[in-house]
Amino acid sequence: MSGHRSRRLQWRLTALYAVPFLLAVVAGLGLFSYGSASSAPVGPGSPAPTPEPPVGEDQMLRIIVVTLLISCLLAIIGGWIIAGRVLRPLRTIIANARDISATSLHRRLGRTGSSDEFTELAETLDSVFERLEAAFASQRRFVANASHELRTPLAAERALLQVALADPGATTETLREACHEVLALGAAQERLVDALLTLASGEQGVEQDEPVDLALLATAALHRRSAETKVRGVRVGTSLAPATGAGDPRLVESLVANLVDNAVRHNVDGGWVEVSTVSVPGAARLTVRNTGPVVPAEQVGRLLQPFQRLDGQRLGRTDGHGLGLAIVQAIATAHGAALQVLPRPEGGLDITVDFRPAPPAP
Numbered sequence: 001m002s003g004h005r006s007r008r009l010q011w012r013l014t015a016l017y018a019v020p021f022l023l024a025v026v027a028g029l030g031l032f033s034y035g036s037a038s039s040a041p042v043g044p045g046s047p048a049p050t051p052e053p054p055v056g057e058d059q060m061l062r063i064i065v066v067t068l069l070i071s072c073l074l075a076i077i078g079g080w081i082i083a084g085r086v087l088r089p090l091r092t093i094i095a096n097a098r099d100i101s102a103t104s105l106h107r108r109l110g111r112t113g114s115s116d117e118f119t120e121l122a123e124t125l126d127s128v129f130e131r132l133e134a135a136f137a138s139q140r141r142f143v144a145n146a147s148h149e150l151r152t153p154l155a156a157e158r159a160l161l162q163v164a165l166a167d168p169g170a171t172t173e174t175l176r177e178a179c180h181e182v183l184a185l186g187a188a189q190e191r192l193v194d195a196l197l198t199l200a201s202g203e204q205g206v207e208q209d210e211p212v213d214l215a216l217l218a219t220a221a222l223h224r225r226s227a228e229t230k231v232r233g234v235r236v237g238t239s240l241a242p243a244t245g246a247g248d249p250r251l252v253e254s255l256v257a258n259l260v261d262n263a264v265r266h267n268v269d270g271g272w273v274e275v276s277t278v279s280v281p282g283a284a285r286l287t288v289r290n291t292g293p294v295v296p297a298e299q300v301g302r303l304l305q306p307f308q309r310l311d312g313q314r315l316g317r318t319d320g321h322g323l324g325l326a327i328v329q330a331i332a333t334a335h336g337a338a339l340q341v342l343p344r345p346e347g348g349l350d351i352t353v354d355f356r357p358a359p360p361a362p
Contacts, residue, residue: 014079089118097125105133150192153185160185195323198254211358212252214277214286215240220253221260222275232269239276245284245355247335252355255331256286259351262324263290267348283338283354292348300341300349304329328353 093109100107108129109122164170164178218240229236245252263273271291278285295303306326325341328351332339338354 011083014076014083090121093118093122093125100129105129105136150189153189157182157185192323195327198251198327208248209246209356209358210249212245212247212249212355214243214245214252214256214284214355217253217256218260218275218277218286221257224257225260225264228264229273232264232267234264234267234270235272237272237274239274239278241276241278243277243279243284243286244358245337246358247337247355251331251334255328255353258324258327259286259288259353262328263288263292263349263351265324266290267292271348279357280354282357284357286353286355287351289344289350290348291344291346294345294347295343295349297343300343304341 096107096109108126110126160178160181164175167174218238222236222238226236228234260273260275263275267273267290273291274287274289276285276287278287303322304325307322329339331337332353335355337356338352340350340352342350344350
């Protein structure tokens with residue numbers, strides 16, 4: 001709050017405090033004057049009132065004027081002091097909030113000394129600073145991890161091309177093999193960029209809800225992974241009852257696909273995947289269960305963040321980037337869906353997502 005604006009607000013509060021007081025004084029003096037003027041008895045048989053000398057009326061007028069001036073001065077001074085005391089915690093909050101920047105979000109305003117609206121304001125701003133601090137820290141980690149993930153395949157591509165060009169005995173076959181490896185690395189980069197775009201879209205929120213058939217999306221996702229499940233001997237079980245949720249069809253499709261991909265990719269050879277959809281009271285539920293490596297319970301929350309993997313390593317045989325569950329978390333949050341991730345004691349995960357049910361068709 002600038003000094004000019006602060007003084008304007010203090011003057012307004014001064015007027016708010018002083019004007020009612022002055023009105024009360026004026027009303028009191030008016031009643032006093034009226035009572036003095038009507039105090040003499042008037043009526044038949046009453047002695048005629050003795051006329052007041054003019055000097056008495058002048059004296060009364062002077063007393064009223066002086067009383068009004070003194071009352072006005074005291075009201076303004078008192079209102080100014082009271083307004084200043086009321087605004088002091090607000091000025092402190094504003095000054096401290098201005099000092100807190102992106103590099104000092106760890107600081108907090110704390111209490112203002114009393115349990116009032118200003119304390120609630122300070123606590124609200126502290127919670128905002130806390131969320132901003134977490135968001136900035138998450139953004140820095142995200143940028144660092146994304147840079148690393150993008151830099152690694154670029155360095156590998158450059159090394160492959162340099163080796164191929166520097167080999168005096170290079171043949172058409174060796175050059176072709178190098179080109180295939182470069183193309184594979186480029187495809188991995190494309191998948192990473194697509195995943196990053198999906199993650200960003202999920203974090204932006206949902207503009208318009210539409211009916212989304214979870215059973216249909218799960219069937220399509222399993223069909224896309226059927227070849228890999230057959231090669232690895234992963235058994236797939238389904239129980240796809242009608243379950244129509246409300247959401248963005250493209251984002252919900254990405255959520256379902258990432259859950260199925262995660263269950264298949266991070267599985268063990270000869271393991272199993274179970275996918276079910278069902279309508280429960282107040283929700284359209286999708287459940288994906290799978291075998292796989294043992295995930296400690298304390299690691300589950302971290303795995304929902306971008307570029308996080310168990311013990312810093314890729315889980316199972318995968319070329320993933322650690323974005324699958326982060327995408328699921330972002331999309332579920334954007335839809336207000338309840339996401340539950342539970343590690344299985346024998347290995348793997350049980351993941352349940354409850355979407356809001358689609359409203360009935362008119």
